[in-house]
Amino acid sequence: MTSTSKGAAPDRLRTIDGYIADTPYPSNFHSSFQPPWTDWNLERRGIRPPRSAAKPFRYVDLGCGDAFGLIATAVAHPQGHFVGVDAMPEHVERGQRLIDAAGIGNVTLHCEEFAAAGSLALGDADYVVAQGVLAWISATARAALLDLAASWLRPGGAFTVGYNCFPGWSEIYGLQRLIVTLAQSARGSSVERFAQALETVRTTAIFPPSVWEWLDPLLERLPPAYFAHEYLNGHWQPSWSADVIAALAERGLDFVGQASAGRMREDLSFPSEWREALTAMPSAAARELAADLQSGTWYRQDIYVKRPHRRITASKLPAKLLERWWLLTEPAGQVEFSYATSAGTFEFDNAASRAIVSALGEGPRPLSAIGGFAPADLINSIDALYAARLVIPLDPPGKTAADSFNRLLREQGHDSGGVATAHGALPIDAASLEQLGEADLSRLGLIPGGGARQRKTPAN
């Protein structure tokens, strides 16, 4: 049951256990919560992923918002069953409208608070995800969310959790406290109160110019509802990574690594003195905390696996890694074989990287389709391309209703930043598909030759 303070005094905002509930959160899509992304992150670290081939699997999204990302993922993976849990009725209704309009049969949404959701008994999940929830909810709801993830996952299942963390948010912590306090005396919706509170703060010299230089571009770029949700939650509390790792370890979930592409290989992203300092850390929790302190991390996406889980035999690992499919995010001709890291510019202009880019320029395919190189060269090159965010791990093509779903998104003017393909869901606005030429559509696996499916002609 959802309990709200709906009937409270007119100058009180509607909340769910302190969470702002008068304004829906914007729709979102995140690549790093996609099953092939998680699978690559596990397998690259030698851990057996929860799925095998095109077998059925179960995926649960805790705090799914309006479930846009969950729904696009479900369309792209018809062999999976997808479940979203969110306490805000408007979110669940909005998601259900899209599910109904698109005629999708493999997603179920539940309107429920985490503290009461145990009775849903969604056990045996292969994947549980929670993006952008931990830092914004009460300590009770946070503990309930972690309990649900641990109890609903099957052994070997993966939990991906994205959250605001320290030390990055330290400088803004005071700003959030002041805004949430000012908003209590303001009037109107949470969006209006955020704007009023921010204007009040702006007239003061409490915060240094660096805070405004950071915040103003975000105000231009992100929708107003994001700020209402980020700044007006009464329980807003970023976490230290070590605390999250410890809380999940107590619940039987082992930390695997960060889902962020830049953190797969520290030798490709961290200066040597940082890496040296990390080798002195005796546990995963200490290591991650030290790395966050070194790099001033704001936000993490961590992958955990439920005990007991299985490792892949070392001798079999390279062949398995080569079977993974990849997509190139830029046209092959635009790829620069270098990227900027905390350690400086990293160059990876070599024959294997060029061969991968050239092959993926034609459409998604596995590394095993690229001949003439030792497995280690291909794997090292894909690591660098992944760290540079030039490639995305995908599935082999399957039969999906991606075309009609993407068409519906275009008709509805959805600009939520995600589309479905026969290989998985991708971070692209549906509207921008119209602007793409044949070569780009092929590279993205949206037409034959890209290894996927027919693009519908106007006649059909």
Ligand SMILES: C[S@@+](CC[C@H](N)C(=O)[O-])C[C@H]1O[C@@H](n2cnc3c(N)ncnc32)[C@H](O)[C@@H]1O
């Ligand atoms: C910041 S939004 C994240 C939505 C989505 N995961 C995304 O990344 O776009 C946090 C979500 O948690 C939900 N939520 C907040 N408190 C909750 C609670 N106690 N139980 C269940 N859901 C809750 C909110 O309704 C909201 O949709």
